[in-house]
Amino acid sequence: MSDVVLQGITHRFESEDVLKNIDLTIPHGSFYTLLGPSGCGKTTLLRVLAGFIVPSEGRVFIGSEDVTELPCEKRNMGVVFQNYALFPNMTVGENIAYGLKVRGLSRTEIQERCSRYVELAGLGDYVSRHVQELSGGQQQRVAVARALAIEPQMLLLDEPMSNLDVALRAKMREEIRAIQQQTGITTLFITHDQQEALSISDYVAVMREGAVLQTGTPEDIYNHPEGEFVANFVGTTNELENQQLRPEQLMLANADQGGTPVRISTVRFTGPFYEYTAVNEQTGEQYHILERNRGTGSARSVGDACSLVPCE
Amino acid sequence: MNSPSPKTRANAFLPLWYAFAAFLCLGYIVLPFFYTLRSATFVDGAFTLSVFQEFFGNPNHVQVALNSLKLGVGTVLVCGTLGTVLALYMTFLAGKHKMILHILLLSPMMIPGVITVIAFIQLYGESGLVTKALQMLLNLSSAPFTFKGFGAILFVIAYTQYVYFYLNVYVALKYLDYSQIEAARSLGASWGRVFKDVILPVIKPALLLSTILTFASGVSSFSGPNLIGGYKVLSTQIVLSKVNNHLEMASVQAVVMFAISISVMLLVRWYGRKTSGVQADRVATRVVPLRANPLLVLGARVVVIAQIVLILLPIAAIVYLSFMTTGSIMQEIFPHSFTLENYQTIFAKPRVLQPLLNSLEMSALAVVIGLLITVPSAYIIVRNRTKLSGVMRFLIMLPSALPASLIAINLINAFAQENIFAFNVPLIGSYIILPIAYTVMALPMLLSSNEVAIGSLHHTMEEASKSLGAGPLRTFVSVVIPNTVPGILAGGVLMFIRMIGEYTMSALLYGIHNRPISISIVTNLQEYETGISLAYGVLVILVCYVALALIFKLDKNRFV
Numbered sequence A: 001m002s003d004v005v006l007q008g009i010t011h012r013f014e015s016e017d018v019l020k021n022i023d024l025t026i027p028h029g030s031f032y033t034l035l036g037p038s039g040c041g042k043t044t045l046l047r048v049l050a051g052f053i054v055p056s057e058g059r060v061f062i063g064s065e066d067v068t069e070l071p072c073e074k075r076n077m078g079v080v081f082q083n084y085a086l087f088p089n090m091t092v093g094e095n096i097a098y099g100l101k102v103r104g105l106s107r108t109e110i111q112e113r114c115s116r117y118v119e120l121a122g123l124g125d126y127v128s129r130h131v132q133e134l135s136g137g138q139q140q141r142v143a144v145a146r147a148l149a150i151e152p153q154m155l156l157l158d159e160p161m162s163n164l165d166v167a168l169r170a171k172m173r174e175e176i177r178a179i180q181q182q183t184g185i186t187t188l189f190i191t192h193d194q195q196e197a198l199s200i201s202d203y204v205a206v207m208r209e210g211a212v213l214q215t216g217t218p219e220d221i222y223n224h225p226e227g228e229f230v231a232n233f234v235g236t237t238n239e240l241e242n243q244q245l246r247p248e249q250l251m252l253a254n255a256d257q258g259g260t261p262v263r264i265s266t267v268r269f270t271g272p273f274y275e276y277t278a279v280n281e282q283t284g285e286q287y288h289i290l291e292r293n294r295g296t297g298s299a300r301s302v303g304d305a306c307s308l309v310p311c312e
Numbered sequence B: 001m002n003s004p005s006p007k008t009r010a011n012a013f014l015p016l017w018y019a020f021a022a023f024l025c026l027g028y029i030v031l032p033f034f035y036t037l038r039s040a041t042f043v044d045g046a047f048t049l050s051v052f053q054e055f056f057g058n059p060n061h062v063q064v065a066l067n068s069l070k071l072g073v074g075t076v077l078v079c080g081t082l083g084t085v086l087a088l089y090m091t092f093l094a095g096k097h098k099m100i101l102h103i104l105l106l107s108p109m110m111i112p113g114v115i116t117v118i119a120f121i122q123l124y125g126e127s128g129l130v131t132k133a134l135q136m137l138l139n140l141s142s143a144p145f146t147f148k149g150f151g152a153i154l155f156v157i158a159y160t161q162y163v164y165f166y167l168n169v170y171v172a173l174k175y176l177d178y179s180q181i182e183a184a185r186s187l188g189a190s191w192g193r194v195f196k197d198v199i200l201p202v203i204k205p206a207l208l209l210s211t212i213l214t215f216a217s218g219v220s221s222f223s224g225p226n227l228i229g230g231y232k233v234l235s236t237q238i239v240l241s242k243v244n245n246h247l248e249m250a251s252v253q254a255v256v257m258f259a260i261s262i263s264v265m266l267l268v269r270w271y272g273r274k275t276s277g278v279q280a281d282r283v284a285t286r287v288v289p290l291r292a293n294p295l296l297v298l299g300a301r302v303v304v305i306a307q308i309v310l311i312l313l314p315i316a317a318i319v320y321l322s323f324m325t326t327g328s329i330m331q332e333i334f335p336h337s338f339t340l341e342n343y344q345t346i347f348a349k350p351r352v353l354q355p356l357l358n359s360l361e362m363s364a365l366a367v368v369i370g371l372l373i374t375v376p377s378a379y380i381i382v383r384n385r386t387k388l389s390g391v392m393r394f395l396i397m398l399p400s401a402l403p404a405s406l407i408a409i410n411l412i413n414a415f416a417q418e419n420i421f422a423f424n425v426p427l428i429g430s431y432i433i434l435p436i437a438y439t440v441m442a443l444p445m446l447l448s449s450n451e452v453a454i455g456s457l458h459h460t461m462e463e464a465s466k467s468l469g470a471g472p473l474r475t476f477v478s479v480v481i482p483n484t485v486p487g488i489l490a491g492g493v494l495m496f497i498r499m500i501g502e503y504t505m506s507a508l509l510y511g512i513h514n515r516p517i518s519i520s521i522v523t524n525l526q527e528y529e530t531g532i533s534l535a536y537g538v539l540v541i542l543v544c545y546v547a548l549a550l551i552f553k554l555d556k557n558r559f560v
C-alpha cells in the first residue's frame, strides 16, 4: 500500500517557521482533510506535498519512495488550486487534455481519457467552451477533471469551495466526495470550515500556527478533542463539572432538578434546533445548549431559571 | 480606462481648442509630410517618379534600404530575447537587491544614444579600453576584433533598446496568475511548455508592442550607424543626401524608411488582432521564487550579470576618461594622467559651454510647449470621448509612427521657404526649428503620459468637489491640479531627458544659432578633442540622472 507519509516537516520563509515539525500519515485511498484557520500553513503543507517547495527540514514519502526532492512535474500529483488556475487561453476540453498532451499520449488515448473525465465531472455540454464563460461551480469541475485526468497518485484540493456561494458548497462537497469514492484516489482536502471537514472526510488533521494539533476520524476529533483550541475550532464546547461537553450533550432541566443553576440569556430558533445561551449567575460562566425542536414550541424563554445537566 | 464620464457642458473653449490643435497638427505634422511627398515626386514643378526610379534602380540604394530592414529585424530579435529573459529573471528569480537591479536595467534608456555609442567606441573600438585589455591579455599583435559594421551597431542598439521589451514584459508579468504555472507544472509540463502555454499568452501583447517600438528604432537608428560606420543605412544616407543638397533624394529615402516601419507596424498589429486570445483575468497572486532547473537559473543569472556589467562599463569608462587629458587618451594604452582641464575648458569658454546651454534650453522649451498643447488636449480626450476628440488624439499621436529622420525632413521641406503656418517666416536655420522638432517628437509620449495622469483622477472626485459647492475653477485648482501634476511633470521630465541628447533630427536641422550638445559631442570627437567630448557626455548624463531622481520623487510608480 502506498500511504503518503510526511516526516518531521519544517518549513521557513525568511526565518519564520511556517510549518513546525509536522508528522502525518495519509492512508492509501483515504479522504484526508487539513483543517485550520487561515494562515496556519495548510497551503504551504500542500505545496510541500505537491513538490512546489522543498521543505527546509523533513522528508516526504509516497509508499517507500522518498520524494522530498522530486520536482512537481515528476510527482504525478493532481492539484486543484484555490482559484482553480484554469488556463484562460484554452477551452474546457483543452484544459482537461493538457496534462495528457504534455505527457505525449496518442490522440485517441487523449480523447478517450478526456471524455471519460468530462463525463465524470458532468461537463459534457461544455467541452468546447472557453473557461471564462463558465460559472464558479463549473470551473471547479473543470479543475477537478483536469487534475484527475492525469490519473495522479493523489488529489490535492486547496480550499476548493472558498470561491463558491453557500448553496453551491454543499452540492460540490457531495460531488467531490462521490468522485473520490468512485475513483478511490487518495485525497488531501484543505478547508477552514469545520462542518465541511467533518462531513466529507475519513480523517481530519487540525492545524494551528504551523503545527498539527490532533489527527483522527471526524468522530474522534469532535467527540474527543484534545485541548481547548481543537475543541472550540471544531465546534462549541462547554466546560461542566471538569468535562468538555458539546451543546447537544447538555440539557436544560427545571430549576429544582439539581445540576448547575443557570439563567437563560438568549433563545435562537434555527428550525431543527433551539439554541440557548445560559449564564451561571454565581460564576459568570456562559453555556451553549442545543435542543431538538419537538414541534411544541420553545420550552424555555429568556430570563427563566433552569438547571443544567449533561445528557445521559 | 476611465468609466464613461458625463459629457462636459459645451462651452466656448472646446471649439477654440480644437481649432488651435488642428492648426498646429496640420501645420507642423500632417502638411510637412505632404511637402516631403511633393519634394519626392515633383522636380522643377512637374510630377515625376524619376527620383524613386533613381532610388530603386540603383542596387546601392536598395541595399541601404535592405540594411535598414535587417537592422530593424536584428534589433527586435536581440532585444526581444534579452529583454524577455531579463524580465523573466527579475519576476521569478530575483530575490535580493531587486529594486536596484531593476533601476540599473532601466538606466540605458536614460542616457542619450549618441553618448552610449561614443562610450562603446571608447571601450570596444580599435583603441578602446576593453579591446586593448583583451589584446594584452591574449598577447595578440593586433586588436582581437574590429568594432565596425552590422554586428557592432546591433550590439550598441541592443544594449539600449532592450529596455522596451524588458519594461513591457516585466509589467505584463505582474498580471500572471502564478498558480497557473504551478498547475501546468503539476500536470507534468516542462519549463518550455509552461513558457509557451501559460506565460506567453499573458505577455504577448507586451511583446507585440515592444516589437513595434524596437523595430521602429532599429530601422531609424542613426547614431550607431553614423559613428561606428561600416554599414550604410537609410538614416545615414538621408543626412548625406541633404548635405549634398539632393533634398529630393533625402525625401525619397525618408519616405522609404517610413514605408518600411509603418508596414511592419501594421503587420504586427494585424497579427496581434488575428491571434488575440482570451485575456487573462487579472488576479494578483503572491510570487514565490520558483524551483526552476538550476542550469536555467544559472544561465539567466549569467545574462543578468553580463548585462549589468555592460550597463555599468560605458558609464564608468566615460566618467574615467573625461578626467584624462586628450593626449593621454590618444597615446597611452591605459590613460592615467588625471586632469580637470576638460571641465575647466567647458565652463571657462562661453563658446564651448553654449551647446550645453542650448540643449538644456531647447529641450526645456520643447517640453513646456509640448505640455501646453497636450495637457488640455489630454483633459479633453479623457473627459470628452467624442469623434472630434478622437481625431485630435490621432493627430497628436501621429509622430509616434514617424521616424525621426522623416520628421526632420518634413520640417525642412515645409519650412525652408515661407509658410503660412509659420506666419511666412522661414524657420530653417533659425533657432526655433529644433525646439519645434523636439516638440513634435515628444507630443505622443507627453499626451499618453498626461492621459494616464488625468485618467487616474476619477471624475467622481471632481463631481464631489462640485457637489460640495466648489466652482469649476476652484475644483480645477484644488482637486484636478494637485492630483495630476506630479504625473504630468514626471512625464515632462522624462521627455526632457529624451530630448536633451537628441541626435538624429539635430544633425539634419541644427544651425549656427542652436548647435545642440549632441552635435558638439560628435564634432569634438571627430576633431580629436576627445576629452572635451567625453566631459560633455558626463555633464549630460549628470543632468539626466538629476532629472531621473526628480521623476522618482514625483511619481514613484512610473517604473515599477
Ligand SMILES: Nc1ncnc2c1ncn2[C@@H]1O[C@H](COP(=O)(O)OP(=O)(O)O)[C@@H](O)[C@H]1O
Pocket (backbone or CB within 6 Å): A013, A014, A018, A036, A037, A038, A039, A040, A041, A042, A043, A044, A045, B286, B287, B288
Ligand atoms: N512565499 C511565501 N513567503 C513568505 N511567507 C509566506 C509565503 N507563503 C506563505 N507564507 C506565510 O506562511 C504562513 C502560512 O501560509 P499558508 O500556508 O498560505 O496558510 P493557509 O493556507 O493555512 O491560509 C502565512 O503566515 C503566510 O503569510
Ligand SMILES: [Mg+2]
Pocket (backbone or CB within 6 Å): A039, A042, A043, A044, A158, A159
Ligand atoms: Mg491557503
